[in-house]
Amino acid sequence: MEDKEMKHNILYRIALSVLCAAALCSCDSFLDRQEDEQLTEEKIWASFNYTKQYFFNCMGYLPNDATNLYTIPYLGANDESSMTWNYQYRYINFGSWNATTVPNDRFNTYYECIHDCTIFLKNVLECSDPVLESDAARRSQLQLWYDSVRWARAYAYFLLMRDYGPVFLLGDEILDFTASTQDLQRPRNTWQECVDYVTEEMTYCAENLPATLTSANFGLPTRGAALAVLSRLHLYSARPLFNGNPLYRTVRNPETDKFPELSGKNLFPVESDPQKWVLAAQSAKKVIDLSVYSLYKDKDDPTNPYLNYYGIFQQNWNDELIYCGGGYQNRWTLGVHTTPTDIATGTAYGGWGPTQSSVDSYAMADGRYPITGYDRSGSPLVDSRSGYPSAEREFEITSIVNPFLKALKTSDSDATSNSPRMYANREPRFYVTVYYPGSGWKHGEAVGRAVFADGAVGHTTHDYPITGYLVNKWYDHTLDSYQGQWGNITFPTFRYAEIYLNYIEAVLECQAAGVSGNDVDYELAMQLWTELRARSGMAPITDIYPNASIEELIEYIHRERQVELAQEGHRYFDVRTWLQGTELLNGPVYGLDTSVKGDRGATTVPAEMWTRKVVETRVFRNNHYLYPFLQRELDRNKILTQNYGW
Numbered sequence: 001m002e003d004k005e006m007k008h009n010i011l012y013r014i015a016l017s018v019l020c021a022a023a024l025c026s027c028d029s030f031l032d033r034q035e036d037e038q039l040t041e042e043k044i045w046a047s048f049n050y051t052k053q054y055f056f057n058c059m060g061y062l063p064n065d066a067t068n069l070y071t072i073p074y075l076g077a078n079d080e081s082s083m084t085w086n087y088q089y090r091y092i093n094f095g096s097w098n099a100t101t102v103p104n105d106r107f108n109t110y111y112e113c114i115h116d117c118t119i120f121l122k123n124v125l126e127c128s129d130p131v132l133e134s135d136a137a138r139r140s141q142l143q144l145w146y147d148s149v150r151w152a153r154a155y156a157y158f159l160l161m162r163d164y165g166p167v168f169l170l171g172d173e174i175l176d177f178t179a180s181t182q183d184l185q186r187p188r189n190t191w192q193e194c195v196d197y198v199t200e201e202m203t204y205c206a207e208n209l210p211a212t213l214t215s216a217n218f219g220l221p222t223r224g225a226a227l228a229v230l231s232r233l234h235l236y237s238a239r240p241l242f243n244g245n246p247l248y249r250t251v252r253n254p255e256t257d258k259f260p261e262l263s264g265k266n267l268f269p270v271e272s273d274p275q276k277w278v279l280a281a282q283s284a285k286k287v288i289d290l291s292v293y294s295l296y297k298d299k300d301d302p303t304n305p306y307l308n309y310y311g312i313f314q315q316n317w318n319d320e321l322i323y324c325g326g327g328y329q330n331r332w333t334l335g336v337h338t339t340p341t342d343i344a345t346g347t348a349y350g351g352w353g354p355t356q357s358s359v360d361s362y363a364m365a366d367g368r369y370p371i372t373g374y375d376r377s378g379s380p381l382v383d384s385r386s387g388y389p390s391a392e393r394e395f396e397i398t399s400i401v402n403p404f405l406k407a408l409k410t411s412d413s414d415a416t417s418n419s420p421r422m423y424a425n426r427e428p429r430f431y432v433t434v435y436y437p438g439s440g441w442k443h444g445e446a447v448g449r450a451v452f453a454d455g456a457v458g459h460t461t462h463d464y465p466i467t468g469y470l471v472n473k474w475y476d477h478t479l480d481s482y483q484g485q486w487g488n489i490t491f492p493t494f495r496y497a498e499i500y501l502n503y504i505e506a507v508l509e510c511q512a513a514g515v516s517g518n519d520v521d522y523e524l525a526m527q528l529w530t531e532l533r534a535r536s537g538m539a540p541i542t543d544i545y546p547n548a549s550i551e552e553l554i555e556y557i558h559r560e561r562q563v564e565l566a567q568e569g570h571r572y573f574d575v576r577t578w579l580q581g582t583e584l585l586n587g588p589v590y591g592l593d594t595s596v597k598g599d600r601g602a603t604t605v606p607a608e609m610w611t612r613k614v615v616e617t618r619v620f621r622n623n624h625y626l627y628p629f630l631q632r633e634l635d636r637n638k639i640l641t642q643n644y645g646w
Helices: 048-060 089-093 107-126 130-134 136-164 191-208 223-238 275-289 305-313 332-336 356-360 403-407 428-433 496-513 522-535 550-564 571-577 631-636
Strands: 081-083 321-323 328-330 352-354 371-374 380-382 397-401 416-420 440-443 446-449 488-490 587-591 613-618
Touching: 048 107, 048 136, 107 136, 130 136, 136 191, 136 223, 191 223, 223 275, 223 321, 223 496, 223 571, 275 496, 305 403, 305 428, 305 522, 321 496, 356 587, 397 403, 403 428, 428 550, 496 522, 496 550, 522 550, 550 571
Parallel strands: none
Antiparallel strands: 081 352, 328 488, 371 380, 397 416, 440 446, 587 613
16 A cells, blocks of 8 residues: 555544635634635644634534434434435445445544644644733633543544444544554554543543533533533443453454554453443433533423423523534424425425334333333233233224323314324323324424325325334424424533433442442432433332332333433444344334325325334344444554454
8 A cells, every 4th residue: 555545544644734714614624725825834823813713623523413413323223213315324224334335434534533633732722823912811712722622532532432442542642644554553442441541531621621601602512511421431331332242352453563552452341340330320420410400391381291301402502401512503404304294385304203113112101111022023012001002902093182282382173183092191202202193293383284104294205204203302393494494403412311311320230230339329310210200290210110120120221211312313322332233223123004005185194004014124233333444444554453243
């Protein structure tokens, strides 16, 4: 491999790019070249405004979670949803990916981020703009930018680790791009080394970033954002995928005298360490101890479980939000892909559909889970004490008043539909999150009904949910999108309810493993769980299941997490880090029968549509838990160890 080609590999591309004096906008890369506005490196750090532009460039590498969620695998390749669009995550679903076809590969992007962040960190505090001599506020801003970019660099490593496992740690090193290919080769660091590095960096950020931000800096990371990353990282690290996973016991670096400290090392922990659950609990507790965040409740009606849950995603910068990927932005992308077509004139591409198993995951109104599993034919196994109809009667039609629509002050007639009994008396989060066919779709003052039968409302183009359900929680039902009103959103990349769930799971796992430590408090975990369920109008889990074992409680907290964080991008990583992929992501995916013909403009669901039907058959193998490194990386770096099974 020639050195010239090697320079194009982002991991090794460390030369400072030509910079431009573009407008101060995070949407445009500051590294886009404009021929008539070339800058030298010295001029950049001699100007406060150019330094600011470089800052925006560094932060702009991070995911915009409100605009790319429907195109990436984290929603399209898990068991809670199915997308109608032919994006690359379908390679993952159907097992047709390999080391040369890696869907939505972000490896290069995140190392670009790390590269540019390191350059920024080396220079920002040396900014020599004369205006700084008499402007203490701007000098303070430089320090905030430094701390924010240090957070962004560590976060980029975390994002790499959740996709690939152990990666290369560069620290503050800037490699010599003129070096030979052989000199630039390096092995991966171990998983624990990666965890320790991100922990050290985020600990610095937690000690130096502000606890809260002024409105001028909304969207930047805070102390809570640093601790929230650590909470999620340490939870993932304690789970089976990264904690003694037998599949990974032989994955190790090659022998190399260039890196004796990494030579021949196992990249993943060989033995399970239950103390990691203690660290996971302690990390979540640190966020709680900040006393900065609270579970969102509607300010006008705090006992309304529907508005309490819905408001998390509607009230911008509310006190439950810890970090919002992409900041404050238009809701159009999330809304338009979860809006049914044909209800009225206007733009709508509604094809983001919850699966039947996602629908089944919700509890009944009293908090008891009705579906405990499935038989070989795919029929549900029903808890007879839950009040859910038997498998033979779940599609019987009855009159249902959708309580979420009533919470939005919809009339009785518009909120009522003739629908299967399976949708009656479910918990509030179900009605907020899932739109079922034939129910009312409120948009501003108007209410329509989408059917999703072939040719009927919601299914006259390829933009329809193949499962027969549509995600409901991202749309602003108080506005009329058909008049171009979409509203804005601050997407909950990290929110306080997740921290509760992290803590509860870690404490329960400590109980199961017989380990303890400071801040591992079972009573507190149960109290937090009670608060979380009460926000959505349900009884404490221990009231519903008073004799539940620790193992059963762990199963229930998995279910609680699935429901509370539904369609937010968590399920993809939860199933994988729990090492449940071959169980939950392999085989038939069920929905309703949307192939049944419907009349154009009809708002009544054909009776034949009400059945459990296989809408996809997916493939998940043991090597699919982590992304493979691209073959081009292996060709350039002969001491790079590929992930298991690729």
